[in-house]
Amino acid sequence: DAKTTQPPSMDCAEGRAANLPCNHSTISGNEYVYWYRQIHSQGPQYIIHGLKNNETNEMASLIITEDRKSSTLILPHATLRDTAVYYCIVRVDNAGNMLTFGGGTRLMVKP
Amino acid sequence: DAMVIQNPRYQVTQFGKPVTLSCSQTLNHNVMYWYQQKSSQAPKLLFHYYDKDFNNEADTPDNFQSRRPNTSFCFLDIRSPGLGDAAMYLCATSGGSTSGRANEQFFGPGTRLTVL
Numbered sequence: 055d056a057k058t059t060q061p062p063s064m065d066c067a068e069g070r071a072a073n074l075p076c077n078h079s080t081i082s083g084n085e086y087v088y089w090y091r092q093i094h095s096q097g098p099q100y101i102i103h104g105l106k107n108n109e110t111n112e113m114a115s116l117i118i119t120e121d122r123k124s125s126t127l128i129l130p131h132a133t134l135r136d137t138a139v140y141y142c143i144v145r146v147d148n149a150g151n152m153l154t155f156g157g158g159t160r161l162m163v164k165p
Numbered sequence: 166d167a168m169v170i171q172n173p174r175y176q177v178t179q180f181g182k183p184v185t186l187s188c189s190q191t192l193n194h195n196v197m198y199w200y201q202q203k204s205s206q207a208p209k210l211l212f213h214y215y216d217k218d219f220n221n222e223a224d225t226p227d228n229f230q231s232r233r234p235n236t237s238f239c240f241l242d243i244r245s246p247g248l249g250d251a252a253m254y255l256c257a258t259s260g261g262s263t264s265g266r267a268n269e270q271f272f273g274p275g276t277r278l279t280v281l
Contacts, residue, residue, distance in 0.1 A: 090270075092208075095275075096274060096275070097169075097255050097257070097272030097273050097274050097275050098208065098255070098257075098270075098272045099272065100269045100270065100271070103269075141207065147268050151268070152198065152210045152213060152222075153208075153210070153257075153270055154210070155207035155208050155209070156207060157207060158207060
């Protein structure tokens with residue numbers, strides 16, 4: 055699986071959009087971009103994933119650049135409960151494939 | 166609600182005393198994973214089962230073993246825990262067609278292991 059690079063930490067004001075970047079310059083054509091988050095003392099939680107088109111669900115939006123070398127996870131209206139470590143992972147989209155977690159970004163949402 | 170259950174949430178064992186952590190799932194997923202997460206680090210895969218097929222990561226110590234007696238249950242056995250094995254152990258599942266996200270991994274809450 056390709057490696058990813060994320061800033062170690064970010065702050066965001068409550069109610070504002072949180073934009074979390076991820077670089078994955080060595081991504082292969084069949085690898086998807088996945089985002090998970092881990093709230094303190096809980097297991098990781100799936101957020102969203104995509105291949106090349108932008109994706110949106112009830113939790114977030116995922117913007118993938120045209121060359122697929124980077125992406126941005128957008129939490130449109132961050133709340134205090136969104137404080138967590140956010141992991142960007144690239145992987146082939148098969149059921150048996152593991153997740154290789156990198157360092158992640160620790161997002162702190164402040165009042 | 167369909168879910169991944171880990172019991173207990175906190176486990177204390179003594180140095181060298183075998184310990185078993187358990188995971189069960191009501192999702193009927195084919196794949197079950199065990200991850201180890203040490204303090205302030207990202208989760209690291211130990212091994213996974215695809216149905217009954219066991220897949221061990223190359224750098225997982227022999228001290229760690231796993232059993233999957235049926236689809237719903239998976240166990241992590243640590244034969245002789247050392248102080249360095251203190252960590253959060255996370256169980257996850259994937260597979261099936263839940264919510265159209267067949268390859269999403271669903272994680273349990275984890276078991277925090279303390280070794281005295």
